[in-house]
Amino acid sequence: MRKLIRTFSFLIFILVLTTGCGGGSGGEPGRVAAVENSLIPAVIKAGDEPPLLHLEDRMRHFRVPGVGIAVVNNGVVEWAKGYGVVEAGGSRAVNAQTVFQACSISKPVAVTGIMLLEQSKTLDITRNVNDYLTSWRLPDSAHTVREKATVERLMSHTGGTSVGGFAGYAPGEALPTILQTLQGISPANNKAVEAVYVPGTKWSYSGGGMEVLHLMTQEVTGMPLRDYMQRHLFTPLGMSRSDFAQPLDGPLATNAAKGHDVDGGVVSGGWNTYPELVAAGLWTTPSDLGRLLVETINATRGHGIALELETAVNILTQRPNSEFGLGFMVETRADDLVFKHTGSNQGYKTYFMGLRDRGQGVVVMTNGENGSPLMYEIVRSVVRVYDWPDIEGAEEAELVDVPRATLRSHVGAYVGTFRPTGKEAIEDIDFQVYLEDSGLMLRLAYAGGSGRMDLYPVAHDEFLLRGDLEGTLVFDVDAQGRTIGFSIPRINVTARKK
Incomplete structure (x- = not known):
């Protein structure tokens, strides 16, 4: 596959942008244009060069009105750009300042912030999370007799907890408190969070476990999670377009991408509200997530702004019986360590990936229910244009022509x-x-x-x-x-x- 790409690498770099796109910043123009013109589908014909597809054509194909992209190269956010519109049928363009729902990328962002409590010795992540809870505790069960749901295990989805994800709440619906969410009582639309397997024995993706961390953080710090993250993570890193605001309010709401359904229509009210902040509640931009990506990489080299070396290494260390480190999915390869996460809320799909040793990465955010295949096509384009290791590569198959x-x-x-x-x-x-x-x-x-x-x-x-x-x-x-x-x-x- 990589050999095929090299045979036409010259061609993709001389492509020029032929249609207008949204606002952006930075970036070597040839590379930006190449990314926009080199999307690669999930499956290509074996032995053939992959087709080079145009970003705006694929947005129409998947009925995704808006996209934001940020590319990290050589340890900096090299460029960020928006494409399309914030609302189908409208004229307001997506730009580099447009915020999207981060969806489940909220999890590694929040976990990174919570790890600052471990860094300051306020928290010991190896301890049972119940040691830090007062208003509610994860109920003991036959699964927790010998092994406990430690903070570390909850961060790596090995805590034994239930509730994979959350559906959100439409405009006008009553919103639950964090205690109602954890207890699964009205108006919460999820079941109660409980231990359903022995902690540490396997990994099972759990938004419910992340919401246990939400409550823990508030009780340990004595402040709302939103305020804690602003003060200790977002402000130090210059993430000025990021906020755990649910429902969305303030200046970010004036340039927010609205979610869209499978047919490209606007989600009722523009978006659902996700009071489950750690699991799904962050609003942000690709640029701001790029700043977190850079901070994580730099911290592993001892040059972090907020994160110390030991903390960053801890976050990116894969846990036993899990595909995760702390918050991030981690893959140790011969050519690099990859840390990543994807996200899916109603009307939004998102992608985050960093290459620790190369100091590179990409963030893609979309405001469409069909954003997942599109964002992977974009990632494949970035990977090829920048000659990164073969990540999210296209599958080769014996495709045939059908009348x-x-x-x-x-x-x-x-x-x-x-x-x-x-x-x-x-x-x-x-x-x-x-x-x-x-x-x-x-x-x-x-x-x-x-x-x-x-x-x-x-x-x-x-x-x-x-x-x-x-x-x-x-x-x-x-x-x-x-x-x-x-x-x-x-x-x-x-x-x-x-």
Whole structure:
């Protein structure tokens, strides 16, 4: 794959920007233009050079109105730029100062701030989190007899806690307190946070565990988490466009990207509110997250502003039985240490990735429900243009050409069922297969989520799915050659054509 990219690296650097984009700052113009013109899809034809796709074309393809990008190179935020608009149908452009919901990237940001309490000896992360809680405690259970939910384990998703994520609250809905969230009582829309496996024995992603840290931080510091983070993390690092504000208020609200649904329409009220601050509540910009990325890298070299060397190394050390360090997912490679996180709130999708030893990284923020495949295409472009290690690389497959008539025969509305192993079936999922110039796409919508995905043909009736759904979609064709349904065997999905 990397060899293929090198064969046309000269071409991508001489590309020039052919359409207008939003405001930005810094960056070598050739590289910025190359990133904008070199997006690479999730799957490419084996042996061929990958197609170079234009950012604004792919934004339209995935119905994502706005995007923000920041690139860190040589230990600094080299450039940051906005694309598209803050609201579909509007004229206000996304720029480098536009704030987005960080979604789950809130977690490593908050954990970094909380680690300053460990740094000042106010907190010992190896202790049971209940040692620091007074108004509520994580209930003891058979799972916590021998092992405890330590602060460190909660930070690395090995604390044994329940509640993977939070749905947020629409405008006008009552918002729960942190205690109501942890107890799972009205108006909270989640179940109670509790220990559901032995802490330390495995990792299981837990927004609930992060909210235990939310309460702990407030009780240890005696101040709201929002104020603590502003004073001890955001202000020292110059993150002036960042705030754990839920609901959003103040000057940031005047330049905030609104969330958009699977069809590109504005989310009711513009966005959901997430009072679960550590889990999902940060508003910020790619530039500010780039500043945190730079601080983390610099601190590992002993040159941090807020973080000391020992603290940064601790954050980026992978924990036993986990894919995480503290807050960040960590991958130790032969060529570097990669720390990263992604995020997903209603109408927003986000990506953060740093390369510790190279002093490089990228942040992508989108205001669309279909932002995930787009942000990975952007990341692949940045990685190739800057010649970074092959991260989030495109998959090579034996793709085939399928006649348009055959593709059209698969087009239509379907209704299906998802039968996850060991869990209750999810029925009445609406699927739509439709045809664009680039090929077939799949739209799905049900109570638990929605999205649009490209279908990559490996046969006339078999297509690869990559992203929110993973597997091979196989169309069912009857004796008369009519498409009557499809299945995705890998994830136990079946659907019939309406």
